[in-house]
Each structure stands twice: as C-alpha cells, then as structure tokens.
Amino acid sequence: KIVNGFDLIKYAKSNCYILPAFNTTNLEMTNAIVQGLARANIPGFIQISSNNLRLSHPKVITYLTNKALEKVDVPIALHLDHGRSFEDVKACVDAGFTSIMIDASHLEYEDNIKLVRKCADYCHFYNIPLEAELGTIKGKEEDIAHGDTDKTNPALVFDFVSRANCDLLAVAVGNVHGLDLEPELDLPLLEKISQVCPVPLVLHGGSGIPKEAILAAKKFNLVKINIASELRRKFISVFGEAYQEDTNAHDLISLSIEAQEEVASLVEEKALGLNEKR
Ligand code: G3H
Ligand code: ZN
DSSP states (O other): OOOOHHHHHHHHHHTTOOEEEEEOOSHHHHHHHHHHHHHHTOOEEEEEETGGGGGSOHHHHHHHHHHHHTTOOSOEEEEEEEEOSHHHHHHHHHHTOSEEEEOOTTSOHHHHHHHHHHHHHHHHHTTOOEEEEESBOEEEETTEEEOOOBOOOHHHHHHHHHHHTOSEEEEOSSOEESSSSOOOOOHHHHHHHHHHOSSOEEEOOOTTOOHHHHHHHGGGTEEEEEEOHHHHHHHHHHHHHHHHHOTTOOOHHHHHHHHHHHHHHHHHHHHHHHTTTO
C-alpha cells in the first residue's frame, strides 16, 4: 500500500532516515525502485515528474505503484516531482498520489508564493504534504535546461515558507540536475537555511553527489534527496550495450528484466549508502 507522505516524513525524522526519492518512468523502473528499497529495507519515495507524465497518466502510475507494492512491506510514498501546474497537482492528488511538489521556482517571488499557497490549500485538505522550491537549480531537469544558478536566499526562506505554507523546501545550494555538471554543495549556506527554515529540506540533483557530502548535509534538516539520472543511465545502458553487441537484438523481455534488475541493485546500493551512519 502506498503510504501517506506526512506519515513517511514523520517516520524518517523520528528514525533518522534520509528518504531517497527515485524517479520512475515506466513499469520496469517502478518495479526496480520498489524492489531496491525493499531489499535495502529503507523507506523512501517513488516519484514522477509532470514532464514524464506525458508518457503516462497519474492513474496508471498509481496503479503500477500499488501493484509493485503488493509484494513488499517497506514504507513508500508516491510523489509528484516538479509539478508544473495546479492542474497537474490536482490530477495527481485525485489519482491517489500521497505527496506533491509544485515547482514554481521560475516565477517571480510573489507569484511563486501564490501558486504554492493555492496547491498547499488543496493538498492539505486531503492531508498530503507539499514540497516547493526557492532558488533555481542549474542543469538539465528532464528536458528543461537552466543555465543560471540562483542559490536559495536564506533571508527569504522564513517569509516564503510561512506564507506559501509548504511542508518541505527544495533548495539550490550548488546541487545540479543531470550528469553534465559537477555538483558543489555549499554546506555553510545549507546550514544557514536550516537555521531559519521551519520545515525539512530537500536536495534535488542527487545523481553524482558523493554520499559523504550527503551525510554531511543530513545534519542540516535534510530529509529527502532526489535521484533520477543515474538510474536512467543504468537502465538505458543495458539496451545500448545489447544493441552494440548485436544490432539484431530484439529480445525486449529479457533485456527489460535485466535492466530492471540492474536498476534495483543501484537503488538498493544508494538507499543503503545514504543511510549508512544512521
Ligand atoms: O527531481 C529530480 C532530481 O532532482 C534528480 O536529479 O537527475 O541529477 O539525480 P538527478
Ligand atoms: Zn529535481
């Protein structure tokens, strides 16, 4: 059963977990993430971005996630990642997602607050937590590229969170999306943010961040870390290598199972690594 996001965050806080949040794209990725978390016995999020929903539908994702969860008993919440609009937020809540992000970080400050507040009101009515973002994370997020970093301004954090009424805050502190750029975590900034932020923090761009840096960041009220690109690269590489070996390769079933297994192992390794010194 998909667990409620508030319950998951509370559980993580009281048991000192960092919750890994892995992005899914399809059936195999969904199975792999659930199996990897179950093998590690680490709670976490399975998430899908608004952009990725072009390939699917919130109800399909809820169905696949519930199916995959039938075989395991580790707590997992289903999260909308980088929600693009109130309409997407509503569609996912209505479909049974148990945690939501609205990413209005590209908007002007006051417009960001306004849209987050509207989504928070909707989510809270259904007892679902809402993540928002302040600042801009560099790199390529899905197909959307951001050239400039606009690090989260700690002077705005308290005002933003209290007026927008979000439950988690995604920050830009030198973390980057994708595998093309090197992340450089600004831990002093993260510390400053954590001192004024009334809610737990989220780190996007988890691919490529050494686990030591994440364990150091954990002290600063970090509860969730998003990881997508490393999983996708692993999945794709199985098909790429098979094709390179034999351009007539067409056993999609065996390759899909192999790719699923490879991703599950990576999920297990990541989830355990992030929670090593718990
Ligand atoms: O929201 C998703 C993430 O921030 C993933 O970033 O692809 O760099 O791991 P990543
Ligand atoms: Zn992200």
